[in-house]
Amino acid sequence: MRRGLIFVLMMAAVANLPVSALPLRAAAASASAPSVRSQGWAAVPHAAGSRTAISSSNLTTQAQLLQDPGFEAGSPWPAWTSSSSGGRSLIDGSAPHAGSYSAHLCQGTDGCSDQVSQAFTAPGRVLSATLTFWFRLETVDSTVANPAPCNDYVAVGLVDGSGGSGANSGLHYCEDWGATGYNQGSIDETGFLNAQAGQPVSLVAQGVTDARGVSDFYVDDFTLTMTTADRGDATYPFSAVSTSQYRLSNSDGASWTDLDSTYLSLGVTPAVDALAIASGNADLWTANAGVNQDLGIAVSGGGYPSNGGQPEAWKESGGFAGTFSPNAAFVQSVVPLKAGTAYSFRLQWKANHPTRGGTIFAGAGLAPIFSPIRLTVQLVPQSSPPSVMGSSSRNQPRLLNADGMTWHDLDAGTEFSYTPSANGVIVLSGNADLWTENAGLNQDLGITVSDGGRGMYPTVPGQPEAWKESGGFAGTFSPNAAFVQTSLPVVAGVPYDIKLQWKTNQPARGGGIRAGAGPINGQYSPTTLMLRLFPGVNSLSSGPTVYDAASTQQYRLDGSDGAGWIDLDSSATGAAKPLTLSITPASNCVAILSGNADLWTATAGFNQDLGIQVSWPGGVLSSRAVGWKESGGFAGIFSPNAAFVQAIVPMNAGTTYTVRLQWKANHSSMASSTFAGAGPIHGNFSPTHLSAQLACP
Structure with missing residues (x-):
């Protein structure tokens, strides 16, 4: 019997770890008060009387693995193990975040090393896990140095059975943090817990001070939101x-x-x-x-x-x-x-x-x-007829003297014919290492579809259904791992001819472009074309298993501060936001989210960040939390990069999720501009896509 997905809301079982067992090396660098250049975790100041929602209200739960997460059980607090260098009682009511108690570490003393911890067993297969908590840091230690040496700090995270951390499983907050009151911390523990499957792990909070300048640290209200699946269940990625x-x-x-x-x-x-x-x-x-x-x-x-x-x-x-x-x-x-x-x-x-x-x-x-x-x-x-097809070439084709307008077949190994067994949607993707020997020439990669004259495809004669531009205006011999993806409705029994095509972005008299890097052992990096059929999908806007939003507009972002994520289509003409998905799954599902965009700049020295935000009634996951990628060319301008970002997010039955494609510059760029969309061709820029594939029981 399939158990399906289990959404676990673990609200703080028990380990006696030595205080020295918490290196949490992932955040050893000083984490000063939220920096506009930081791509890492940023503080969420606590407002009196408010609580940040961690997850939607209809999560299904199993037996709690974390006990007494808010320290409210009362003395002697059996769920928690404490260790104090000064023999202090580490749970008290002096400044709780909510309720009556919190962990209170170091308590205004020098030379302190205090710790509270508890243990649980990591599940066998974790699809998503996020640890959230509230912390407060008060110090009179010197913060003149920037950054401070981080001799006074509070650290929170997960450690393995021997006290070791990894995969950014913990964070330090140092004496120069600067934010007042309670702040919320958040750590993605997916990778760490997967690596510790079936093994004992511990949740630990530690406070440390040096011999100069006293500090107080408070930690409260832990939540570990987790989605798990059976180890052998192939339904989920x-x-x-x-x-x-x-x-x-x-x-x-x-x-x-x-x-x-x-x-x-x-x-x-x-x-x-x-x-x-x-x-x-x-x-x-x-x-x-x-x-x-x-x-x-x-x-x-x-x-x-x-x-x-x-x-x-x-x-x-x-x-x-x-x-x-x-x-x-x-x-x-x-x-x-x-x-x-x-x-x-x-x-x-x-x-x-x-x-x-x-x-x-x-x-x-x-x-x-x-x-x-x-x-x-x-x-x-595997099935007959197949729902997945792929073809690849390990050749290195070359295109010379292209006119910059006409699309050419890339290689005989990257084309096939497919006849779907049911009405639905096919997700198509192309992947190639594209490069040039001639500076100033960019490379365009497209997926063309023909239905043999039945009138549905090609949508525009002579043009691919999706394409991306790969470039490096100042670069030669610089392969770019270009990826292009699109989703298209298909009809059962109709044969479709599908192929990868390419061209230059402008006339290339005497110049050329290539596909394939290497070689290694006589073979170049594979150029691939892949198809997957999702039967029963009637609409790319309403699913139920595939969603896709696309725009052929060109977007522009001026004056990014390098920190704040902005909806990519915020400058879209008209009231509609074309790069937004609304998803309400009928059952607990896992969504594979992806964003695909040609990003570029007109100002050398600025890179472009592409991210995916997910929100629902009462909660939001930022692009920094869901997934993001940076696309750049530090010396290059007017050089679109076929950027692709992929992330996995669990979704609960009956909850409506809004998914947005977002972007920013990699650092403050008040006098620069960032763009999405290459071209145009016949008035349309290269399509920007936001997609979701749902894996459901």
Whole structure:
């Protein structure tokens, strides 16, 4: 019997951890009062008499794993274990956030190390987990230094059975925090809990002071909102995520290295023969001009790897002339799996050539919380006729002397014919490493569909149904992991011819563009075309399993402060917001959300951030919390980047969710402008898409 999704509202079981067992290294950097440049967690000042909603009111719950989350059980507070360097009683009524009690750490003393904790067992498969809490910091310690040395701090988070933290499972708030009263903290614990599946973990709050200047720390009202599924249930996506930043120095340019073997890996054992749609999404960049970054998905188990020491799919992200220019790289592949066989999926990376003294990075933004890096696997049972199709080419085609207007077939390996078995929607995606030998030439990648003259497709003769532009106005030999995705209604029994096409963005007399990076062992990075059928979807605005909003307008953002997220379509003409989804699932579901946009700037030195916000009656998840990517070209202007961001969000039956595509600059840019949409072609700019695919029981 399928249990389906379990939405767990865990309201604070028990561990006697030593005070020294809480490094929570993810936030060791000083977290000063909300900084406009910070991409990490920002404070939400507490207003008297108000409470921030953590989740919708109709979450189904199971037995509570956290006990007494607000410290209201009374003495001796059996759910909590306390440890104090001064023998202090750490739960009192001096300044609770709500109710009568809170944890009160250090209590105005020097040389303090106080801790409260409790333990629980991590569930077997976590789809989403967010720890929220309220904290208050009062100090007379010196805050003259900027940033302060963080000798006085309060730390909150989850640790494993040995007291170790990881995957940004905890945060420090230092003496220069600056905000008064209670503030709310929030930590995405999905990656950490998945890595600790079935193992004991502990919720810990710790206060530390040095010998100079006293501090008081208060912590109260914990909530761990969690969505879990059976480990073997293929209905829901398998996902691993990390908000850490990674670096790889001195890569030999040939050996693939796991990006994070603990937090960016997945174990999958399908119950039936299945096709795995595997995808990886990361902001890749370098501090050394001339070094590109390769991102791959490695598979082991059964007959994999197909080629020893090599991933099943990979993409190259670059900027030959650019440093500090994150590229929202996305790599996708379809991998056949056999029933009952255990497989391991891992994100791997390397430099594109030997880099002695050079370093590449994954993760954009500022410490402690960087742009999420995600590995996702969706299992689709194999069927006849198939509901998933994929084709790929490991050639390196070249297009010379293009006129900038005419679309050309990219490669015979990236086209196929498909006849759906039912009315519904097909989700199409194309993925290619595009680059040029001629500075100033950008590369356009499109998906064309023809229904053999029946009149539905192509929508515009001679034009693709969706396209993206990939460029680097100042860059040559700089592959861009371009990704284009769209959703289209189809009719049962009608054959559709689907292919990848490409062109230059302008006439290229004597110039050319290429697809495919490498080679590695004689093969270039795969260029792929993929299709998935969702039967029974009658409308892309009302689902029930696929939603898609698209706009062919060009949007402009002037004077971004680098901190506040703005609806991308806020400048849309007319009253309608075309890049907004309204979703009311009939049952508890998991939504795979994605945003796809050509982002660019007219001002060198400014990158563009693309994010997804989700709200519902009584609550909101910011773009920073759901998912975001940075698209850049530090030395490049007028260079659209086919940015793609993917995130996973649980949704509750009967609750209406509003999903918005948002953006901002990567830092304050009052005199600069950011744009979304390349072109135009026949008056239409490259489509910007916001999409949702719902996995429901």
